[in-house]
Amino acid sequence: MTASMSQSLAQMVQTDYEIGDYQSSIAPRWCTGCGDTAILTAMQRLCRDEQLPPEKTVCVSGIGCASRLPHYMNAYGFHGIHGRALPIAEGIKIRRPDMSVFVTTGDGDCCSIGAAHWLHAVRYNMNMTMLLHDNNVYGLTKKQASPTSPKGLSTNTTPTGASLNPLNPLTVTLGIANVSFVAQVVDWIPELLYEVLQKAYHHKGFSFIRILQRCPNFMDHHFDAWMQDPARTRILTHGDGLRLRPEMSRVYKNQETHDPRDMARALALAAMPDEVPVGILYSNPDVPCYDELRAGERPSTPALVETVLNEEFDKVGIWPAEEEA
Amino acid sequence: MTSESTQVLEKPSEAGPGKSRPAEVIQEHIVEIVSDSGEGAQRCGQSLASISARMGMGIWTVEIIPAEIQPPKRSVAGASGNRVRMAAGPVTNIGDKADLVVAFNEQVLLSRLRAGEVKPGATILMENAWEHDRDASIATAYLKVCAEVREQGYKLIEVPMEAECQKFVPDPRKGKNMFVLGMLCAIYSLDHDKAQAQVRYIFAKKDQRIINANIELLDAGREWAEANLDLAYKIPAPPVAEKQVVMNGNAALALGTVASGMEVCAMYPITPATSASHYLSSIFEKVGCVVHQAEDEISACAFAIGSSYAGKCAVTITSGPGLSLKQEAIGLAVMSEIPLVVINVQRGGPSTGLPTKVEQGDLMSAMFGTHGDAPKVVMAVSSIEDCFHSVITARKIAETFNMVVVILSDAALATAQQPFKRPEFRSDWLAPPVNQSAVPDHARPYDWDERTGIATRFIPGQPNGMHCLTGLAHDRDSHVAYDPQINEEGLLNRSRKLAAFQKTLRLEPVHGGDEGELLLLGWGSTRGAIQEAVGRLRAEGHKVSSQHLQFLQPMASGIDEVMKRFDRVMTIENNWNDPVSDPLIDNDNRRYSHLAMLLRSRWLVDVDCWGNARGQPLKPSEIHDAALAKLNLARGDAQ
Numbered sequence: 001m002t003a004s005m006s007q008s009l010a011q012m013v014q015t016d017y018e019i020g021d022y023q024s025s026i027a028p029r030w031c032t033g034c035g036d037t038a039i040l041t042a043m044q045r046l047c048r049d050e051q052l053p054p055e056k057t058v059c060v061s062g063i064g065c066a067s068r069l070p071h072y073m074n075a076y077g078f079h080g081i082h083g084r085a086l087p088i089a090e091g092i093k094i095r096r097p098d099m100s101v102f103v104t105t106g107d108g109d110c111c112s113i114g115a116a117h118w119l120h121a122v123r124y125n126m127n128m129t130m131l132l133h134d135n136n137v138y139g140l141t142k143k144q145a146s147p148t149s150p151k152g153l154s155t156n157t158t159p160t161g162a163s164l165n166p167l168n169p170l171t172v173t174l175g176i177a178n179v180s181f182v183a184q185v186v187d188w189i190p191e192l193l194y195e196v197l198q199k200a201y202h203h204k205g206f207s208f209i210r211i212l213q214r215c216p217n218f219m220d221h222h223f224d225a226w227m228q229d230p231a232r233t234r235i236l237t238h239g240d241g242l243r244l245r246p247e248m249s250r251v252y253k254n255q256e257t258h259d260p261r262d263m264a265r266a267l268a269l270a271a272m273p274d275e276v277p278v279g280i281l282y283s284n285p286d287v288p289c290y291d292e293l294r295a296g297e298r299p300s301t302p303a304l305v306e307t308v309l310n311e312e313f314d315k316v317g318i319w320p321a322e323e324e325a
Numbered sequence: 326m327t328s329e330s331t332q333v334l335e336k337p338s339e340a341g342p343g344k345s346r347p348a349e350v351i352q353e354h355i356v357e358i359v360s361d362s363g364e365g366a367q368r369c370g371q372s373l374a375s376i377s378a379r380m381g382m383g384i385w386t387v388e389i390i391p392a393e394i395q396p397p398k399r400s401v402a403g404a405s406g407n408r409v410r411m412a413a414g415p416v417t418n419i420g421d422k423a424d425l426v427v428a429f430n431e432q433v434l435l436s437r438l439r440a441g442e443v444k445p446g447a448t449i450l451m452e453n454a455w456e457h458d459r460d461a462s463i464a465t466a467y468l469k470v471c472a473e474v475r476e477q478g479y480k481l482i483e484v485p486m487e488a489e490c491q492k493f494v495p496d497p498r499k500g501k502n503m504f505v506l507g508m509l510c511a512i513y514s515l516d517h518d519k520a521q522a523q524v525r526y527i528f529a530k531k532d533q534r535i536i537n538a539n540i541e542l543l544d545a546g547r548e549w550a551e552a553n554l555d556l557a558y559k560i561p562a563p564p565v566a567e568k569q570v571v572m573n574g575n576a577a578l579a580l581g582t583v584a585s586g587m588e589v590c591a592m593y594p595i596t597p598a599t600s601a602s603h604y605l606s607s608i609f610e611k612v613g614c615v616v617h618q619a620e621d622e623i624s625a626c627a628f629a630i631g632s633s634y635a636g637k638c639a640v641t642i643t644s645g646p647g648l649s650l651k652q653e654a655i656g657l658a659v660m661s662e663i664p665l666v667v668i669n670v671q672r673g674g675p676s677t678g679l680p681t682k683v684e685q686g687d688l689m690s691a692m693f694g695t696h697g698d699a700p701k702v703v704m705a706v707s708s709i710e711d712c713f714h715s716v717i718t719a720r721k722i723a724e725t726f727n728m729v730v731v732i733l734s735d736a737a738l739a740t741a742q743q744p745f746k747r748p749e750f751r752s753d754w755l756a757p758p759v760n761q762s763a764v765p766d767h768a769r770p771y772d773w774d775e776r777t778g779i780a781t782r783f784i785p786g787q788p789n790g791m792h793c794l795t796g797l798a799h800d801r802d803s804h805v806a807y808d809p810q811i812n813e814e815g816l817l818n819r820s821r822k823l824a825a826f827q828k829t830l831r832l833e834p835v836h837g838g839d840e841g842e843l844l845l846l847g848w849g850s851t852r853g854a855i856q857e858a859v860g861r862l863r864a865e866g867h868k869v870s871s872q873h874l875q876f877l878q879p880m881a882s883g884i885d886e887v888m889k890r891f892d893r894v895m896t897i898e899n900n901w902n903d904p905v906s907d908p909l910i911d912n913d914n915r916r917y918s919h920l921a922m923l924l925r926s927r928w929l930v931d932v933d934c935w936g937n938a939r940g941q942p943l944k945p946s947e948i949h950d951a952a953l954a955k956l957n958l959a960r961g962d963a964q
Contacts (some may be wrong), residue, residue, distance in 0.1 A: 055788045261458060
């Protein structure tokens with residue numbers, strides 16, 4: 001009791017981080033009206049509210065507009081290569097459980113070039129939070145169809161319209177073994193974006209959040225139908241999940257009480273053709289985490305290394321004649 | 326050290342094992358044991374090597390591996406086994422052709438004969454049960470091969486292995502290998518107690534009944550040989566004088582990883598690298614570390630980079646195709662100056678190539694496989710002992726210079742066994758604890774030192790060190806920068822680190838004489854064979870020497886000085902070079918072996934090359950002949 005009190009006292013003295021403490025010196029260079037800005041704000045708010053020490057926070061990204069986010073955070077950032085943010089984040093987390101790890105990625109980065117890592121990251125279920133900024137298009141490379149682009153979308157690589165049905169990141173993720181947290185939010189409802197992000201952060205395991213994100217430059221008005229008609233957004237509420245303020249409830253009347261443990265319903269919600277579900281589709285904190293499974297029973301010490309090396313040398317040892325048993 | 330030149334018939338000063346038969350004293354022998362896959366020839370060969378090593382002999386073993394897990398029985402393609410070179414002194418390579426072959430059937434024998442691996446006139450001990458096989462075609466095939474082999478001048482001895490084993494075990498196919506081991510112990514006058522101890526060791530996990538049965542078979546083989554064979558050798562080795570360990574190259578890489586203090590190995594299964602990770606997996610957790618089998622080669626590399634970035638320098642172990650897949654991620658580590666150790670156990674390429682066989686074909690891709698200018702350290706291991714120590718060295722270089730270090734091993738070293746001095750643990754092998762102290766005010770994440778190009782890295786967890794690392798061109802603050810000068814500042818400093826590291830390198834002494842007619846240059850696993858060839862050539866009066874390179878990028882200073890002291894320079898490499906005899910090949914289009922190309926471009930010396938990409942380790946005799954041909958051509962002798 002005393003120990004925990006003094007700990008929290010010490011914390012109060014040491015950590016009084018403000019939003020500004022998580023803002024880097026670089027001004028975001030996203031286009032005006034880009035949904036990424038709302039996501040960055042939610043991230044910084046989360047860090048402030050959770051009082052995460054910036055030096056204990058790592059934001060890992062791949063390549064794309066979304067992947068610029070770590071540059072705008074005052075934290076440790078890793079802006080890596082296209083598609084590979086997740087394995088880098090896993091490598092960070094495997095021996096550094098003390099770090100809070102966030103991964104920001106886009107629909108091209110995650111669902112196309114990095115798709116293998118996405119599947120396996122869900123399966124590893126390591127303690128980290130992943131934000132999939134899904135604007136249904138490649139932005140940084142100037143408008144090509146992405147795996148989540150709607151059929152018929154005219155882009156520079158599909159001038160006569162995208163010919164395939166889009167991939168649904170929610171149903172895919174829900175179908176992967178060891179899935180433990182799947183949520184969807186939209187950048188134009190920042191309050192829910194923040195709340196879901198907070199739930200994801202506190203979830204034990206790999207938290208996957210798909211964020212429908214506006215790209216004013218290449219997909220202008222793409223999400224207008226949903227923004228203008230709240231009935232097409234179904235808010236998922238639950239005692240263990242989102243709880244809506246009355247003001248929100250008045251606008252978003254299309255609500256469903258959804259138990260985040262109900263996988264069958266989660267899959268049905270994820271596959272709705274016309275409505276966008278917002279909230280926590282699935283959450284199961286009991287799935288084992290790879291980082292904990294592989295944490296090892298003891299820390300590596302020089303004495304341990306010496307002992308094990310000698311054990312192994314003994315197995316293949318040749319001794320001078322006089323020393324032989 | 327040819328068998329021919331050193332085999333001396335002596336009056337035996339010591340009695341042979343058990344009986345007073347004369348044992349011919351020889352300096353070395355190469356023995357092959359071949360069977361169908363699963364009949365235990367590999368275990369027999371490894372045991373023969375272990376017993377010999379414990380008696381003080383130098384040994385070198387290689388596995389004879391079929392490409393498939395369950396190849397057809399009694400097939401040429403299915404030959405599986407072990408080749409053991411045993412000698413009175415240290416052995417550094419697999420040598421030339423086999424002096425004695427034990428074959429469990431005539432088809433696996435044919436495989437070795439057709440591969441040209443058996444010395445003319447060699448002794449062949451073959452299972453004779455096939456002669457009376459119920460399948461007439463098998464009996465016919467067996468008799469046909471026996472007749473051919475005798476006709477070709479081999480000394481064929483038919484051995485009733487199964488019939489003898491049946492006296493002890495119900496299924497002679499299981500345990501035949503121990504009978505053969507006993508036979509070989511008699512032939513090579515090996516110590517009885519050491520042989521029994523070896524059998525007990527390999528069956529240590531089995532119950533006593535099985536151990537006893539195998540010891541019976543061992544003894545039966547010995548007794549049968551003593552009673553029936555007019556074949557006894559003695560290789561006079563001095564007793565073991567210092568503590569040694571005997572293991573293969575991949576095991577040494579795994580133990581080197583443990584000893585280096587790296588805590589994370591991220592890998593994806595690939596032949597022939599994977600056995601290193603297998604072994605590492607069995608011991609790494611005991612020291613609180615982790616082998617992560619990633620979903621692919623790229624993620625294995627990215628995972629290792631993540632771990633290194635977070636302060637725990639990591640290794641990724643792969644073979645050629647995996648190295649190609651990792652190249653973009655390696656470029657990221659170069660650009661962002663994250664330490665990383667990449668081990669590449671080379672195999673035949675390109676593409677899937679020869680997955681189980683040796684080739685030194687990845688030097689160029691290790692050095693230049695990443696797009697853009699991506700300076701990294703490339704080093705090659707040249708012995709089993711070297712496999713162990715190189716990982717420790719590589720980790721230190723990687724963390725001192727914040728660089729990628731590629732270690733090139735190959736399929737020949739991966740499975741070859743050799744005894745070496747038992748390493749004595751040193752705590753300075755290990756990585757220091759992760760720095761988590763606060764970064765001083767105004768320090769910058771890429772504050773490159775003008776003299777070395779090195780910048781002090783900020784590791785996550787260090788207060789005040791927050792920055793966004795990026796694979797984009799960046800300035801000293803790690804801010805994205807497209808400014809031409811800033812881009813070149815980064816390029817210069819990353820390159821400077823390699824130059825600074827190069828200043829620490831020392832060229833190893835020339836093997837042979839300091840000057841002469843011909844200098845052979847090599848790298849990697851060919852060291853032993855090259856030096857043995859040089860020894861033979863010098864014994865024949867030729868002024869030939871060799872220079873072996875541990876570091877290929879950067880190379881130590883002074884190579885040009887060494888080359889100048891020789892009339893001619895030629896690299897010896899286990900990789901492809903265009904044959905000058907081909908009508909299409911001329912000076913304008915000939916593609917040289919990797920090291921030759923590098924030496925030619927750096928020092929403007931007319932470096933020739935010799936080698937092949939046959940999937941086999943280079944033999945001392947082949948190198949000897951190639952060097953002699955080069956000398957003769959130069960001397961104007963008609964061939």
